[in-house]
């Protein structure tokens with residue numbers, strides 16, 4: 481297995497692109513979201529030669545707009561899909577204990593027993609959290625890694641989430657799941673780990689045409705056309721998969737979050753879990769983030785038509801999230817207090833279901849009639865398993881002599897640890913420099929939107945932009 485530097489930057493990119501036409505790669509991966517970088521990491525760690533093409537930046541697509549939870553699979557149990565629930569709990573266990581314990585922490589989630597939550601919803605929540613704990617035990621996740629659920633008093637509930645309405649509050653049920661420091665950070669860290677094993681991670685290169693023996697592509701920085709040869713090709717472009725393979729029909733579903741100041745909710749130390757009006761299986765979550773913000777989500781809306789570069793939240797979705805949250809708060813949060821909003825598109829495979837909420841979240845790994853492999857759907861939580869299956873299939877299709885997957889016991893690099901503590905005031909000079917020298921950032925947006933999450937709030941973006949521009953320009957000229 482090749483061991484290289486994990487650092488990604490414009491100089492490494494240029495050198496790798498200059499030589500890419502010389503070789504026939506074992507695996508060519510298209511898409512630099514969590515699925516694609518997971519595939520590149522799996523393949524490189526098996527000793528295969530790998531390149532990944534990303535049309536824009538790492539984590540440009542859905543992977544940065546998630547709820548940032550490493551799920552135990554409870555939602556799948558609610559739909560009777562026990563196998564997917566178990567898989568999710570198993571992958572959560574691996575991520576929290578072996579692969580990325582430095583990027584994930586346990587997060588308490590409180591279902592408040594208050595007038596906004598009916599007796600039926602409370603009972604369903606208690607049963608569901610109990611079943612979730614069975615999944616935890618079956619995956620052998622210890623109580624130290626994830627404490628079991630417990631009933632809490634009204635006093636404890638208010639201590640965890642001070643903004644809760646105390647009138648009619650009879651405590652609640654507290655359960656635990658994994659929370660990523662940041663979803664884009666998981667992508668960048670996995671990409672750096674793949675690069676440390678020799679994978680060529682090439683951003684701003686768009687694949688235009690895929691076939692069994694490679695792809696033609698366009699380098700957005702030089703305008704050059706590239707023809708890349710490979711023994712196997714894997715399409716991991718998420719919601720855009722259908723643009724490269726007409727045999728796939730993706731049915732995107734939009735999920736929106738709003739961003740609030742944690743102070744407006746009294747600085748919660750646990751997440752709030754609030755059932756949708758009249759539902760016992762769908763929830764709105766208010767999730768505290770390390771940056772002094774809380775994100776509140778999420779919605780599930782059919783998003784037909786051409787896939788946008790970046791999805792836009794609607795006023796109706798924002799109003800729905802506020803209305804659901806306000807049902808359990810002492811003081812309602814007003815629209816003016818919403819600091820930002822973001823939306824991501826779930827890459828669901830069209831099954832003809834009436835509503836996107838009814839479509840299975842299970843992933844798809846299949847070979848295309850055109851001779852390459854598609855890997856699509858699933859969750860951030862299950863990316864490793866999806867990647868393993870995709871590389872197994874690509875090895876069969878491409879006749880590769882690949883070793884078994886190693887990623888279940890492979891820890892992601894922690895050399896970028898300093899980037900995990902971006903202060904609410906914005907990144908430091910050293911962090912911006914690191915983003916450019918070691919994490920492949922090339923533009924101000926890369927730094928503000930994907931190496932840090934300052935860009936989630938427009939006012940913060942405007943404040944930080946001039947400083948980031950200056951440091952970025954200096955660091956890029958130093959690398960040239």
Ligand SMILES: Cc1cc2nc3c(=O)[nH]c(=O)nc-3n(C[C@H](O)[C@H](O)[C@H](O)COP(=O)(O)OP(=O)(O)OC[C@H]3O[C@@H](n4cnc5c(N)ncnc54)[C@H](O)[C@@H]3O)c2cc1C
Pocket residue numbers: 510511512513514515516533534535536537538539540541542543544545546547548549550551685686687688716717718719720724733734735736778823824825826827856857858859860861862
């Ligand atoms: C609102 C929301 C909340 C979610 N919350 C969670 C959660 O809490 N926990 C969890 O486990 N999962 C969650 N998910 C699911 C998870 O986010 C997705 O399953 C996952 O991020 C999909 O990753 P991906 O790599 O397949 O797609 P993407 O992240 O979209 O990556 C695809 C990439 O392909 C690139 N691309 C497209 N076309 C080309 C081309 N022609 N050439 C080169 N590159 C190309 C794009 O630029 C993009 O970067 C959530 C999803 C949504 C929408």
